Amino acid sequence: LTVSENFKRDVYNRVQLYKKYPVLAGNHLLECDFPPAQRLVLRDLFNVNYLIISASRGVGKSFLGAVQGLLTAILIPNSKILFTGPTFRHAKILFTEAENILKRSPRAQIWLRKPPVHQADMWTIHFLNGSVIAALPLASESEVSIRGFRAHLIIADELPHIPEDTFNLVLLPMLSTYRDPMIRVRKIERYSKKIREGKMKKEDLDFADDNKFFGLTSAYFKFNHAYTKILEFEKMRQERIEKGLPPKTQTHYFTYLDAPEGFIDLNDIEFAKRTQADFQFRMEWLSEWQADSDGFYSSRL
Secondary structure, three states, rough: HHHHHHHHHHHOOOHHHHOOOHHHHHHHHOOOOOHHHHHHHHHHOOOEEEEEEEEOOOOOOOHHHHHHHHHHHHHHHEEEEEOOOHHHHHHHHHHHHHHHHHHHHHHHHEEEEOEEEOOOOEEEEEEEEEEEEEEEEHHHHHHHOOOOOOEEEEEEEOOOHHHHHHHHHHHHHHHOOOOOHHHHHHHHHHHHHHHHHOOOOHOOOOOOOOOOEEEEEOOOOOHHHHHHHHHHHHHHHHHHHHOOOOOOOOOEEEEEHHOOOOOOOOOHHHHHHHHHOOHHHHHHHOHHHOOOOOOOOOOOO
16 A cells, blocks of 8 residues: 555544544644634534634634635545635635645645646536535626535635625525435434434434535624624524533634734734724724724715
């Protein structure tokens, strides 16, 4: 066996370990290092179905989204991962982050079926295990390009600027079909039998392959639909915790103060303090969602 084949064989033996500890998977499989804030988010990769990260500029949201997509593609065969955003450019930013990780990591490259492909209306990465990462424009740009696409993980950048109708009527319906649905049906049947026989508990169920939606954003205005979703995610999380069930939703807030020393240029922060309106600085750098702007004509208006 070659070194690559030995490495692949070891990974297959450790899939459950890597799903349980995604930070370890990122270290081993992608050769990436993560600051504490990113580790907190990455730990939720296989535990929750719906996640929104509200973070200041420079914390590494796009990088983290790329890591989430790559780990899902490698560890869960036949995954379809969609990178998207309000414009095709935002999808390309996520895709480019994934490409940069692949270029730096020989361990990550061995999973590729072929080099990343850049087409006019779709960028794709194909993996040996049948997984695909695709960057696509939204329906508002090219309805033909995105309607009909099915995804198991959607990572959407700049969530507040995706039209609410597009989010509800185009993006979320893409998650309606599971990977290998009949395999999942049989899996549930086996689990249900073990639960009835007392050999297993409901909390032991492993559905790391559930379909997922992850949204990335800087803070914005509270009257935007993204903030409504954040509140709903937090409510859903609390409801499941009160019932003694593992939560399926999560929200994270990070500011530039959560980054380790040397991660962000503090000169840029000081310049922003001097030149931006207070509400703008609080949104962009302190991850504080604002009720409205403080100009003569309000943003809500």
